[in-house]
Amino acid sequence: MFDAIVIGGGPAGLQAALTLGRMHREVVLLDSGEYRNASVAHGQNLVTHDGRAPEEIRRLARADLADYDTVRIVDTTVRAVEARDDGGFAAVTEDGVFAASVLILATGLRDELxxxxxxxxxxxxxxxxxxxxxxxxxxxxxxxxxxxxxxxxxxxxxxxxxxxxxxxxxxxxxxxxxxxxxxxxxxxxxxxxxxxxxxxVQPTSTQRAPFAAQLGLRTLASGSVEVDPMGRTSVPGVFAAGDMAHTAAMPGPMASLAVAIAAGQLAAAAAVHQLVAREIDAERGTVS
CATH class of the missing domain: 3.50.50.60 (FAD/NAD(P)-binding domain)
Known part of the structure; x- marks a missing residue:
């Protein structure tokens, strides 16, 4: 049982895992190895990494995560996600079932040209x-x-x-x-x-993974998951980050490495606050 499951190994998911790791939370990052920017040779408009290949950015991020004992990365494909009776969530993968108290989705979009x-x-x-x-x-x-x-x-x-x-x-x-x-x-x-x-060109973009539908998350006219400014979705305990989600105030998601990283950090910080609130309630003998 982990504190958090992060699904998606792009910039949003990697940053979310880093933020959780720095708070010594037990987190598993599940990465299918499929990325929206897989064909891009150079990532741009990211301070200190302008022009660096997205693949190299992911490699460097994973090297950072290796310094945190509570972070585990599993290269696997998630088949389904589901709510558990204990209030947590489970991710069903090719390598087994992973369970956690909170879930962060960072699975991105798929482009149709x-x-x-x-x-x-x-x-x-x-x-x-x-x-x-x-x-x-x-x-x-x-x-x-x-x-x-x-x-x-x-x-x-x-x-x-x-x-x-x-x-x-x-x-x-x-x-x-x-x-x-x-x-x-x-x-x-x-x-x-x-x-x-x-x-x-303007591609037609859709959710890369079916998890928002499986969990019944509220979506926007853009097809993205609706989140508040901290990445909270309509289902308590589920957070979303990166270009798969945006607030209702935005007309659509902004496909940007910097924005995805920021969203991952915000979602992870909100997840930590929820975990802490539950722990405080448990100490007081109440249920949150």
Whole structure:
């Protein structure tokens, strides 16, 4: 029986485990090895780690966690989560069942790209969705935005100070994307080709794992789990962090390493406070 289970080995989950470990709480981090940014060569916009590969950031974080005796990392896939009769939670994995008093979900999102030939092969490289994370590297080059309406207009305005030119292309006219030495070639339906340094798209994002549905967590119109500013979900004892969750005040999740790390720390701190409250109640002979 652990104090806490953390599901997800990305930045949010790793930070949550670190925060719990520093409070000498018994925590198990369950990591499937699947990451939203798996195809990204360089993580950006993270102070002291700007430009470092996400894989290297995860390796360094795990090295930090190795210094804490109460933190255990298990590389396994979680099949299901469930509430226990004692008020705690269980995670059913390929390697057995893990139980804890509180649960932190940091399982992230899964991106579905528009059905354009070659787009998936360039995803996370020449094709991205966040100007904050991937815009600067295209300085002085032609940049394309795939989309229409307000979202495309906003991306164009954000990228205009960075690129030599920003062109907006409707998804319906692009039939293929080819990677070339200097970026991408967009092949259009009318036979025209546009060469650009990079392309920004808006993927359709869904929950990577089914755990929010299994626990009956309240979700938002974005499809993300609703949390309060401390990462508490609608189910007491369950916390969520990273881009799988956001507050109702936000229009959607912000896909950012720094934001994910901050959310992981907040969720873990809130979890510790809940554990302490339960322990105080138990000492007084009451039930929380």
């Amino acid at each position: 528009p059905p354009i030939a070659g787009l998936a092969e360039a995803w996370g490289r020449e094709v991205a969705h966040c100007p904050f994370c991937h815009g600067h590297e295209l300085s002085g080059r032609r940049i394309a935005v795939l989309g229409s309406g307000t979202h495309a207009a906003a991306h164009r305005a954000m990228l205009s100070p960075i690129g030599s030119e920003v062109v907006v292309v409707d998804p319906g006219v692009v039939v293929g994307v080819d990677r070339v030495a200097e970026g991408l070639v967009l092949r259009l339906r009318d036979g025209e080709a546009i060469e650009v340094g990079g392309l920004f």
